[in-house]
Amino acid sequence: MLSEQSVPVVRATLPAVGAAIGEIADLFYTKLFADRPELLRDLFNRGNQANGQQRQALAGSIAAFAGMLLERPDERPDAMLARIAGKHASLGITSEQYKLVHRHLFAAIAEVLGDAVTPEVAEAWDEVYWLMAGALIARESRLYQEAGVADGEVWQRMEIAARRRETADVVSYVLRRADGRPAGPFRPGQYVSVQVRLPDGARQIRQYSLSAAPGSDAWRISVKRQSDGAGPEGEVSSWLHEHAHPGDLLTVSLPFGDLVLDEAGDGPLLLASAGIGGTPMLSVLGHLTGTGRARQVLVAHADRSPADHAHREELRELAGENPHARLSLWYEREADGAATGRMDIGSLDLPEDVTAYLCGPLPFMKAVRADLLRRGVPAQRIHYEVFGPDLWLGQDAPAGGPVPSPAH
Structure with a gap:
């Protein structure tokens, strides 16, 4: 909940911030990647950066979350936060990265809005950011604890045990742990992240649902080839289709995700x-x-x-x-x-x-x-x-979407 002194400030400045949020998002990413170019190479989805979807999602999430704090101060956007936290955990995001994002995001806000960003305005929007970031950091820490790993330590090496072509553009892979131990439990509906090293040296990461029921010593993912591989979009799926074969090793995250079966329920x-x-x-x-x-x-x-x-x-x-x-x-x-x-x-x-x-x-x-x-x-x-970027949030708040962090 926003403090009493921040509510009128955010309410008064939300129209201006909302109108400029696209420009703010563009400048934020420019500043972030100039400072840390390895993030674009090794963490962010280059396809979503190239087509602008990440900027749209960031812009929508900031405005929607601020609006929700004003209009529904007593509600917790649990569904939205759970979706974002699951994605962040699957990428190994830690609290330190929120500090980096905060620095560049608020530098972009100050540069775009200029003199309108008084100390009072900066303090109020700083509160908005840390309310959302703090809630996500706490959720992500709980996810790491439940998985039995230190914050961000989600990656493991897995061997491709089998490969099968399902359709002209979908291939499934059966994955086993490289150390011979069982792949581990997961909840029906969860996904894993897969990171690959591409020919230009970039490490790109994508998420794929676990496409078979839990209970086996192995996991299965099914990868749809998204493009011909000529551009950033679909470069990971294209690489997997062309280069990933039985006996090869992949770097795969632990399972996460909030679209999971409620085992306690018995309704239809x-x-x-x-x-x-x-x-x-x-x-x-x-x-x-x-x-x-x-x-x-x-x-x-x-x-x-x-x-x-x-x-x-x-x-x-x-x-x-x-x-x-x-x-x-x-x-x-x-x-x-x-x-x-x-x-x-x-x-x-x-x-x-x-x-x-x-x-x-x-x-x-x-x-x-x-x-x-x-x-x-x-x-x-x-x-x-x-x-990928959840563009639903900006159009249908508060359905869900990404937080301004390097997770997407």
Whole structure:
């Protein structure tokens, strides 16, 4: 909660800060990378920097969080903070990096707004930053403690035990620890970060959902190739497709992420996904089926065609083995017995107390969420996963998004 003296200052200056936040974000990254060029090379997603999505996400998150402090001072944005903290933990972010970001962010604010940044204004926005940063630092520290590691010590070497081509642009990898120990437990729906050293010497990091149920000595990820590798976008997925083979070693983080199955609940579930967003849902369904949980689950997946649907037969088999599961499929073309076109949530018979999990392209998730809200599903029972900068926050606050830190 903002202090009494900061509330009127932030309220009065939020329009000016919001109007200039894009320029502030641009200058912030310019200053940060001039000071620490290795961050762009080894931590930040170069593709998201090149296409501007990171700057949009940063701008939206600052304005949205400040607005939330003003309009909902008694609420804790738990969903938003949990999403960000999970991403930060998977990258090994520590509290020291928040200090670095603070220095360059406030230098950018002062330079863009000039004389408008009085000591009173600077102090009020400093409070906004550290309220959010402090909450995230605490959450990330708890995540590290739960994982049994020191802050930021999340990386391990893993061997590719098997590789399988699922579709023309999706390859799955089975990963085992290089030291021979079991890969370790995880919660259905979590993801890991994978870092690779690219030909130009950069160490780039991307997140991939664990696409099989927990309980095995190994993990599995499914990697969709995002581009032809000619530019920054998709450079990690392209490298993995071209160079990662059984016997090779990868540097992989411990599992994190907040789009996870609530094991304590027993109410009905909707698992709605599109494209490669089906991978965390496959883990959740596999867990429910394998453990014999008597929990109603509606599985809804949309894809371009049956040939583009990664793990299609595995999904069908898991749903068929689970007497409490019902599977609905949509394909934009070549329906092969499934529905044709885009997912139609209105055609599903949803229980009143359903909890929904969404994963897929942002326009898909926004459309499905809107349909669910119109059907009376409370917003707090609709959960989603976004990989890369969460551009939803600035458009639909306070749905979630990244904090101004070097985590994304």
